[in-house]
Amino acid sequence: MQEYSEKLEDIYDEKLGRHLVASLSIEPGETLLEEQPLLVAPHWECDRLKCAQCLQESYVICRRCQVYPLCMDCSAHDAFECEFFASGAGSGIGKDLLIKNYGICALLKLLLLLEQPDQRAQCQILLERPVKLEDYRNEDGVWQEHEEQVVRPIMESGLAQVLPDQQLTSDALHAHCIRIDTSAYEVTARDGDTLKGVYVRGANLPHSCVPNTVVALDEQFNLKLYAAVPLESGQIIFTSYANPLMGTSQRQHQLRMTRHMECACVRCLDPTELGTHMSSMKCRDCSDGYAVCDLGGTGNWRCLDVSCGAVIPAADVHELLAEVGGALVDAKGELSAYESLLAQNKQLLHPNHFLLLDIKQNIASILRAAALMNSLNDPCKKLLARRVELCGDLLPICRAVIPGISKLYAIALFEYLLSFVELTELQFSEGDVDKKGYAAQLKRAQSVAKEALDLLQFEPENSAEGFLTERIAMELERIESDLMKYGKH
Structure with missing residues (x-):
């Protein structure tokens, strides 16, 4: 189910595809979109069975279909899924399908939704989105993960043969996996585990690192999108799929890996990152200067003080960031290690640098626990x-x-x-x-x-x-x- 504000217009262009724009002025806080998830499922790599009804950890199997897990508090799950394996088209599929290959759960849900006439229209919105498989096929990690944990088990299970109308091939299944990944928000189950909720509209809005909307998710995983700032007629509705406390190059890397997109928002095009200097370096040649990345040229860092103009080679910056990032991982919750990192690098990085903020957040978290103790x-x-x-x-x-x-x-x-x-x-x-x-x-x-x-x-x-x-x-x-x-x- 999707409900749109009357102040929105659904339009299409070649650059952004199908997207939403304001048709009237909108005040901060006004609801723009409410949407139920198409499906909610564990991540591909999840190897612990989850109840098909409430998604909490489960150790028993539905007595009727003998395929889907159920917890002790849930006596039934989706009627179509249960019927499909109990006495429907999938009754001949091995009953240990999910026990052996629980990573297929999200894709299995989508395939069975496509078999239901009343659900097919919603799924079709998702499937209409083009996927360029050649952009993903040679990637390390994601493609192989999909192949080993999802695509191959489904092809070997016989599901493709009992769902002939879907004309399932390995490439078709890979495309489905990519659509699921790029249409999902991370949601939290009642037991605290993270899942992915697939939203055909709310998770496919155009991206900006400076979004003009807020995404809210309730306990039932229903999505509410509301305006963060005043919107005027004609403005595009943006959300963000990147961590705002990352630096520009790190956000862009995240977006390339997860969304296969390049961001050219106002923050990404500003070397000072809206004046925050979250990626700026301390100048090596002058006492008060800070160097920012030459985004449109060499990619080196250049001091903002025109009387200085010192340059830090991009290779040096990337080496330092990799070194500090590795030390952050190695710190493993040790307060002294974080404090040492902070002392060492505040002479090299702007005080607002995203790595220093990360170190400070880790220290603050440890100090909170220490203060209580x-x-x-x-x-x-x-x-x-x-x-x-x-x-x-x-x-x-x-x-x-x-x-x-x-x-x-x-x-x-x-x-x-x-x-x-x-x-x-x-x-x-x-x-x-x-x-x-x-x-x-x-x-x-x-x-x-x-x-x-x-x-x-x-x-x-x-x-x-x-x-x-x-x-x-x-x-x-x-x-x-x-x-x-x-x-x-």
């Missing part, structure tokens, strides 16, 4: 102060890279809020601040909580962000209670 000891204050500083460093970056209504920024505000409130309360309890100072800091916390709630107000109640809204509202209530008590002087 040492809550009765004095060092907790130092740990919290450090975490407040690190979380604060992330806020302006999150605000800059995702404009308007931003879940990324809201979550960053929440992380900052937790540490700030904990530190403030500890400082007050130990006499480091008086009532007046405590009230002033509480007002700051109140402002942060309200800003986060304002950004999350359009999220579904039964979503992860909806539950986060409840958590922030409880924190705000506690803050305002203390303000009533200590804010009067």
Whole structure:
């Protein structure tokens, strides 16, 4: 099921294919699209059986079809799928099909949906999207993964013979796998495992690293797309399929690997990345200069200070980034390793560089756990102060890279809020601040909580962000209670 806003128009052009544009002015927060997933399934590499009904881990098999897993709480699953293997066309297929090859689950669901007249139209929207197999065939990893885990097991199972109308070949199955991958968002099951939900429209919008919409997913995996910024008539509706906290070359690599596309959005074309300098290097020749990539020329990094103009060869930059990236992997949660990395590389990279942000996020996460473990000891204050500083460093970056209504920024505000409130309360309890100072800091916390709630107000109640809204509202209530008590002087 798909429901579109009356303020959208569905159009087609050769560059973007079928896409949506605003036909009237749209305010931030207005719902643009609501869509149920075509299918939800585990990732290809999943080797643990999941219940066909609720998608939680399962160790038993449906008694009727003897093919699909069911958990102890679910007594049935999709009637067509069950009938197909119980007494329909697929009754002769081996009953251990999914036990031996659970990676085929997503593609199997699509093939059986195509057999159902009432589902075929939705599937057809997906299948109409052209796939250039030659762009994928020689890739390391993805093609081989599909071949070994999905395509070959299905071809050897006999399914192609019992679904003759679909004219299934190895290439046709590979194309189906690619369409599934490029039409999916990662969704979270009730047990916390990640799955992929396939959305024929919501996951096929044009990409921009500076999106003008927000994607929300509830507990039932229903998708809601709403405007992040004001939209004028004629504006294209964009979403983002890249990690906004990556640098430009890393985002573009991610998009090439997952979407086979090149991005030329305003952020990708700006060497300063909207003024954030998330890929900028410290100049080697001048004390205050920063070097940015020459995007339209050599690809080298050149100092922005015109009086300097020093150049850092692209090969040197890539070598450094690979070295730091490898050290991040090797750090394996060790606080001292992350702190050492930060100290070593802040002399080489811009303070907002995406690798330094990654290091800081890892440190902040470790400090959060350490502060909880040492809550009765004095060092907790130092740990919290450090975490407040690190979380604060992330806020302006999150605000800059995702404009308007931003879940990324809201979550960053929440992380900052937790540490700030904990530190403030500890400082007050130990006499480091008086009532007046405590009230002033509480007002700051109140402002942060309200800003986060304002950004999350359009999220579904039964979503992860909806539950986060409840958590922030409880924190705000506690803050305002203390303000009533200590804010009067």
